Amino acid sequence: MFRKMNGLPELGGLRAELRSAGAFEHHEVRSWMKMVVLGAGLAAILIAMSYVPLWTTILLIPIAGVFSTSIAMMGHEGSHKSFSRSPWRNQLMTYIAFPMFSGLATLYWRNKHDRLHHGHPNVEGVDPDIKPFPFVSSKGDHERSPTGLRWFQRNLQKTAFWPMSTLMALGMRRSSILYVIRYPKEHGYTKAWFAEVGCLLVHYTCWMVLPIIVFGPLVGIAVYSSIWAVVGVCLALVFAPAHMSLPITDGQNHDWVHQLETTRNLALPKVVSFFFIGLDYQVEHHLFPKIPHQNLPRAAEITRAWCERNGIVHLTSPYPVALRESAVFMATAWAQHASSPIDVRAAHMVV
Numbered sequence: 212m213f214r215k216m217n218g219l220p221e222l223g224g225l226r227a228e229l230r231s232a233g234a235f236e237h238h239e240v241r242s243w244m245k246m247v248v249l250g251a252g253l254a255a256i257l258i259a260m261s262y263v264p265l266w267t268t269i270l271l272i273p274i275a276g277v278f279s280t281s282i283a284m285m286g287h288e289g290s291h292k293s294f295s296r297s298p299w300r301n302q303l304m305t306y307i308a309f310p311m312f313s314g315l316a317t318l319y320w321r322n323k324h325d326r327l328h329h330g331h332p333n334v335e336g337v338d339p340d341i342k343p344f345p346f347v348s349s350k351g352d353h354e355r356s357p358t359g360l361r362w363f364q365r366n367l368q369k370t371a372f373w374p375m376s377t378l379m380a381l382g383m384r385r386s387s388i389l390y391v392i393r394y395p396k397e398h399g400y401t402k403a404w405f406a407e408v409g410c411l412l413v414h415y416t417c418w419m420v421l422p423i424i425v426f427g428p429l430v431g432i433a434v435y436s437s438i439w440a441v442v443g444v445c446l447a448l449v450f451a452p453a454h455m456s457l458p459i460t461d462g463q464n465h466d467w468v469h470q471l472e473t474t475r476n477l478a479l480p481k482v483v484s485f486f487f488i489g490l491d492y493q494v495e496h497h498l499f500p501k502i503p504h505q506n507l508p509r510a511a512e513i514t515r516a517w518c519e520r521n522g523i524v525h526l527t528s529p530y531p532v533a534l535r536e537s538a539v540f541m542a543t544a545w546a547q548h549a550s551s552p553i554d555v556r557a558a559h560m561v562v
Contacts, residue, residue: 276441310410316387333473369542379443455537461549475526
């Protein structure tokens, strides 16, 4: 039933194994409870910050940033429809976690992440995640950059990537707001657009306007900016090790193995994995985005064994190793030519 085509096994065989093991079964109640726990933890931290001395507030900000990152990534589950079997509850979680809580437009995310990144991971000139402004991951993208950015990439990318990740959340918000502004020109004023704008207004009212009224402009803006700067760093710590230092390709083999060639799993302690919302299992997430994050550890075991039987490399790296390799890669990525997808495929298949 699942015969090999072009030397590759059909993914339906793996999908059948995963389905038989219950990997696609939803755990919506557990996910809502996790969202409540994360939200309660963040609320407790924010309340505590209004009562404790300044030095304690500074210590609490990174913790608030971690909780905020995990809450935001619950929207990632909703966007991929892995949160619930109900379409409207997936939509509800996406709007709560993204535009309402995070200030990140859903319309923008679905285009940038769900369509471009998942459809073309690590493909030069297509995948936006490998060229977070003002950085690039290949010589081709470097050469297509404006003159000033090329100078920055040659001289500062090595040292600026991690410090500037503090601006990642701000940059994504800016891009998403611009996307929302331009959206009606092509699609009109849809219900989704009005929902997006309404949720974004709630975000800025609750995160900035009210705190500024209560605590004053200096405190309100400082707390908001510092928490979301930490979120930017956390996002870089999640996404960079999963893809950076793996092959950047100048084209794409349009089959499922391309996902394995450009992603890797991250070996983490369970307590840390709790906050990653499944994104430490990037291989299985890219192959089957609708698998709920609670099922990804078991799905990884099944997928790894299936790949071994079929002579396909399944990548898993200890998190510190992947983090170090991604940092080394980004230092000189602007000078590295993208690889041919044919050469990448030859290296990825087990002989």
